[in-house]
Amino acid sequence: xxxxxxxxxxxxxxxxxxxxxxxxxxxxxxxxxxxxxxxxxxxxxxxxxxxxxxxxxxxxxxxxxxxxxxxxxxxxxxxxxxxxxxxxxxxxxxxxxxxxxxxxxxxxxxxxxxxxxxxxxxxxxxxxxxxxxxxxxxxxxxxxxxxxxxxxxxxxxxxxxxxxxxxxxxxxxxxxxxxxxxxxxxxxxxxxxxxxxxxxxxxxxxxxxxxxxxxxxxxxxxxxxxxxxxxxxxxxxxxxxxxxxxxxxxxxxxxxxxxxxxxxxxxxxxxxxxxxxxxxxxxxxxxxxxxxxxxxxxxxxxxxxxxxxxxxxxxxxxxxxxxxxxxxxxxxxxxxxxxxxxxxxxxxxxxxxxxxxxxxxxxxxxxxxxxxxxxxxxxxxxxxxxxxxxxxxxxxxxxxxxxxxxxxxxxxxxxxxxxxxxxxxxxxxxxxxxxxxxxxxxxxxxxxxxxxxxxxxxxxxxxxxxxxxxxxxxxxxxxxxxxxxxxxxxxxxxxxxxxxxxxxxxxxxxxxxxxxxxxxxxxxxxxxxxxxxxxxxxxxxxxxxxxxxxxxxxxxxxxxxxxxxxxxxxxxxxxxxxxxxxxxxxxxxxxxxxxxxxxxxxxxxxxxxxxxxxxxxxxxxxxxxxxxxxxxxxxxxxxxxxxxx
Numbered sequence: 001x002x003x004x005x006x007x008x009x010x011x012x013x014x015x016x017x018x019x020x021x022x023x024x025x026x027x028x029x030x031x032x033x034x035x036x037x038x039x040x041x042x043x044x045x046x047x048x049x050x051x052x053x054x055x056x057x058x059x060x061x062x063x064x065x066x067x068x069x070x071x072x073x074x075x076x077x078x079x080x081x082x083x084x085x086x087x088x089x090x091x092x093x094x095x096x097x098x099x100x101x102x103x104x105x106x107x108x109x110x111x112x113x114x115x116x117x118x119x120x121x122x123x124x125x126x127x128x129x130x131x132x133x134x135x136x137x138x139x140x141x142x143x144x145x146x147x148x149x150x151x152x153x154x155x156x157x158x159x160x161x162x163x164x165x166x167x168x169x170x171x172x173x174x175x176x177x178x179x180x181x182x183x184x185x186x187x188x189x190x191x192x193x194x195x196x197x198x199x200x201x202x203x204x205x206x207x208x209x210x211x212x213x214x215x216x217x218x219x220x221x222x223x224x225x226x227x228x229x230x231x232x233x234x235x236x237x238x239x240x241x242x243x244x245x246x247x248x249x250x251x252x253x254x255x256x257x258x259x260x261x262x263x264x265x266x267x268x269x270x271x272x273x274x275x276x277x278x279x280x281x282x283x284x285x286x287x288x289x290x291x292x293x294x295x296x297x298x299x300x301x302x303x304x305x306x307x308x309x310x311x312x313x314x315x316x317x318x319x320x321x322x323x324x325x326x327x328x329x330x331x332x333x334x335x336x337x338x339x340x341x342x343x344x345x346x347x348x349x350x351x352x353x354x355x356x357x358x359x360x361x362x363x364x365x366x367x368x369x370x371x372x373x374x375x376x377x378x379x380x381x382x383x384x385x386x387x388x389x390x391x392x393x394x395x396x397x398x399x400x401x402x403x404x405x406x407x408x409x410x411x412x413x414x415x416x417x418x419x420x421x422x423x424x425x426x427x428x429x430x431x432x433x434x435x436x437x438x439x440x441x442x443x444x445x446x447x448x449x450x451x452x453x454x455x456x457x458x459x460x461x462x463x464x465x466x467x468x469x470x471x472x473x474x475x476x477x478x479x480x481x482x483x484x485x486x487x488x489x490x491x492x493x494x495x496x497x498x499x500x501x502x503x504x505x506x507x508x509x510x511x512x513x514x515x516x517x518x519x520x521x522x523x524x525x526x527x528x529x530x531x532x533x534x535x536x537x538x539x540x541x542x543x544x545x546x547x548x549x550x551x552x553x554x555x556x557x558x559x560x561x562x563x564x565x566x567x568x569x570x571x572x573x574x575x576x577x578x579x580x581x582x583x584x585x586x587x588x589x590x591x592x593x594x595x596x597x598x599x600x601x602x603x604x605x606x607x608x609x610x611x612x613x614x615x616x617x618x619x620x621x622x623x624x625x626x627x628x629x630x631x632x633x634x635x636x637x638x639x640x641x642x643x644x645x
Contacts, residue, residue: 005096008314009106010089013079017203019258020108021251022048022077023315027100029243032067038099039075045091046084048075070244072316074251079108107311109255110203113270115262117200118295122268200295206259208303209310216306217322217346226298230326232288233305235312236345238319245316246278249285252312256287256305260294270294277341282375284343288326319370320346342378342412349379362404377409381417389424415442423449428457432464440469448481455486458493465496476506483514483522490518494525501530501539508542516553523550527569534576544573544580551583555590555620563587567600578609586620597621598629605637612637 022042030038042048080088092104199205218225237245253276260270272291279285292301302323309321322345324330348371353361365376380401387398399421405414415438422431428450435446443464450461469475475497482493497503507526511519526546532539547570554563567584574580581604588597601624605612615621616634624630 005093005101006103007089007092007096007106008104009108010085010092010104011079011106011108012082012085013108013110015110015203017112018079018108018110019255020077020079020106021255022075023105023107023248023251024073024096024099024101025103025242026071026073027102029069029071030073030099031069032064034099035067035070035073036064038073038095041095041098042075045088045095046078046080047088047091048077050075068243070247071242072244072248074244074247076251076254077106077108079106105315107252107255109206109259111201111206111259112203113260113262113294113296114200114202115265115268115270118262118270118293119265119268121200121295122293198295199297199300201300202262205300206304207307208300209307210303212306212310212313212318212321214313214318215320215346215348217320219302219306219323222302222323223298225325226302227325228292228298228301230288230290231292231301232286232324232326233309233321234284234286234324234343234345235309235321236319236343237283237285238317241283245283246280246285248312248316249278249287250276252308253287256308257289259304260292260296277343279341279343281340282343282345282372284345286324286326286330286343286345288324290326320348322346342374344375344378344382347379347382349376350383353383358401365408374409374412377405377412377414380405380408381413384414384417389421392425395421395425415439416445419446420449420453423457424453426454428454428460432461435464440471441474443469444474444478447478451478451481451485451489455489458482458486458489462493462496465493470498472500472502472506476503476510479507479522480510480513483510483518487514487518487521490521494521497525499529501532501536504529504532504539504546505542508546511546511549516557520550520553520557523553526550540576544570544577547573548577548580548583551580551587555583555587560587560590564591564593574603575607578604578607579611581607581609582611582615582618585615585624586618589621589623592623594624594627597624598627598633601630601633605633 024038039048039050043050095101096104235249253274257271257274270292271289271294274289276288277286305323309318312318349361349365352364365371365379371379384398384401384405387394387401389395389398399418402414402418402421405412406418415434419431419435419438419442422428422434423446431446431449435443443466446464447458447461450457465475465478479490479493479497483490504526507522507529511522511526514522523546526543527550532543534540547566551563551566551570554560554566564587567580567587570580570584574584581600585597585600585604588594588600601615601621604615609615613634621630
């Protein structure tokens, strides 16, 4: 007997831009071998292309034995021409019978962003640059230090259909725990604006929805609050949970981003980073994009995403959703490394709190089962963040909500915010006592909070930096905070750090948050750490740069004897970083060691120092200007360059 199969959305393509996704639901889970056979059969009838697909859906590069069994299957779809629709449908019905499918959904889009127009817009917005101004970003030692390293390269992340639990932000990224509020703000300075006032599409605007049949928070507010730098949507699935539903979310995620691609303008990336994070414990997902720079209005982008999740709802019901501003708190919550991530796809508790008050909201939380205790704790944290911790009455409410959140779920974000509230209320002893019972991140953040809000109490908080707080990156963030807000206690903190080469790159970067005296103090500490070997990569680069920048800072602060000492110590690293020769020349010139300074200039030129011409006019090398050997060095340098050219 023929298998009854529901087929939805099987329509012909209307343009060459047509592309889409196909979702199939099997009556029983299919193992990896069967999934591969199904997609190969779909490819044979022209419905999809699996190619070198390695996303876990059974593509050619997947080991079927490692592909988990699934009832939900998802892949790209090649919409048929009008004359091919009947054959397409017949093939799908035949495959549905063969593989016991009870539903197949097709979703297509027939437009995309106009990358050519976008390229013209970008070109028109670029400032003109003189041909000979190719070193506009060069440094001018010793006035500036060599930039921090490890600013991770921009990358686009596409999560596999069964993305691992820790899937999320990389990079700054980073990439990046790179996501404290200060860093987010710095990133935004160079990010694209919220979008142009006009949209440019290749085949008319994308499909849109202005309403959806499920709760959608932050709409329509998102239309005015839209930020292309960090835009996304969180959603919580409902209905029967079947294996492989993450594949569906990922397919819609890929379809969403495909609209902002234009093969005619491949050199231009429409966004910097994008990802989808799955919270399997709560059947939630977060789809987000950062620094989306395309010629499309906020309205087009928001309403297209609404259309997309409305189509997802037709396949798998959505219980709740909300537009997200992908800030540091959202990323931290959704990309936990040591526990399952939390994607909070809504806050119905907040609505009850606003309408009926705290007691009624908490009573609702105690009596419902649709949301877990951890999700409810997250909702309470969001509520608590409404209350200004600098205002005692408001802080009391926030503290009460945070403590209730901790009762519900000790592993939520509440401890982080509770210690901040206590510190800002100058209840530092209480904050320390509480942090001692918490994890290493809370301990470290308590010291950071004290540095910013109660700098006089920093020494008392250092007891929290026990053996459990051992991550060099975390501790270096503490150093950065103390150097910035409480530099008078920096030496005490540095003395507590382990003597470990792993700290070299992180402390080097921490020096950039500090004023010169504190930065010099951090860098001098770096120079006391075990030396990373020459083949160590970034740690070695950081050490060499630390020698250079320490010399620059000492010179700029007028401590010329120290600058000379640092210049002497840096000489054995100068071949790895000829910036050192420039900095050393300035140090030697400042104390009248003209011959040594000239020798450094010569070495810089010989080793291909990329800013050699800046030494010729550097006022810090003024003691050399009257020496004929100095001008002769640059005459010879220009002659050699001319000969090479």
